[in-house]
Amino acid sequence: MNPEADRLWRGPRWALAALLATLGMLGPFSIDTYLPAFSGIAASIGATPVEMQQTLSAYLFGFALMNLFHGALSDSFGRRPVVLVAVAVFAAASVGCALASGIGQLVFFRTLQGLSAGAGMVVSRAVIRDMFPPADAQRVMSQVTIYFGVAPAIAPIIGGWLFVHADWHTIFWFLAAIAATLWLSVWRFLPETLHHSQKQPFEAGHLFRGYLQLGADPRFILLALASGVPFNGLFLYVLSAPAFLGGHLGLGPTEFFWFFVLTISGIMGGAWVSGRMAGRIPRRRQVRHGFVIMFAMASVNLIANLLFDPHVSWALIPIALFAFGWSLNVPVVTLMVLDLYPARRGMASSLQSFVASAANGVVAGVIAPMVMHSTVAMAWMALAMLGVGLGAWLWLRHRWPDTIRLEG
Incomplete structure (x- = not known):
């Protein structure tokens, strides 16, 4: 924690949380806003559905790759x-997307968007731990998650409206305007929270040793899997939204918001409860509650899809409650990751995001195209990915119980 933290931010804590959440929202906003326009973009530039899916996977792989460096760079340069x-x-990448005339150009600029979008999410986590002790940090992390949830809820509404009433190019012009406004806000309001005594040298050997230290620590890997892979089970439905919502549930582009509103309401509700629990119950018990909810909802989702034809009246509810369970966990597990190596919090945040984003890229480019033809296959896959995260948590609890008992 920065020893001068009390002097860096004079405003209310919620305002800092809102600014950091807005930084983190840039990534999911750039995904969810253009999903309702998938078919229109494909028709406009002559792309196939598989090629359009690659604009997602290219973004996510770029997001994952650069996430390895955002945090390390912030540990060195601020x-x-x-x-x-x-x-x-x-x-700049958003402007490139707006001007793209072919699938190759769109994939290139989407990759550039991915390479840059993760900085806000990675660095904002480090800023929180720079500024607050553990219990307060969990509360702020929960507030950030609540605000963060607004973007995916409203993004498809805005994207669908822009697509229907203007054209798909307007969506990317809109993203460029958001980025410009956010740049001015960060420049004006966000203080430098990395204390000069905590800066790390930026050189290849130091970075390699840091990543080796983190990557070789099984506690870090298990925590990253426990927080990231269950989210992939939820994100599978986001990435498959055109097929799941438009194909299986028969919703139009302007009706996609029902899925996102319910899912993000679950995320915001879980984050609010997580903040209320901070400092009141042991961390391990809170994580257990989250996993119980996720497992129950993933199982209900699978059984319902096996027994009934998918319908909008029930198909979205288990996914929303699964999201509630995930967001109950994620502030706690994220803080556990950051506190494993206090001197390398930026790097730890980077590597955690890399694990999650690389998995998202695999889901977008491989798993989603493989299962999105069937709601049963999607439900099986979501349950399987939850199983990976749950298994990682149970192994950590069994092998390194002290890691999850630290309440400090």
């Missing part, structure tokens, strides 16, 4: 410079 450069690159 939080502010990394965020400002990344948001500027994202704005």
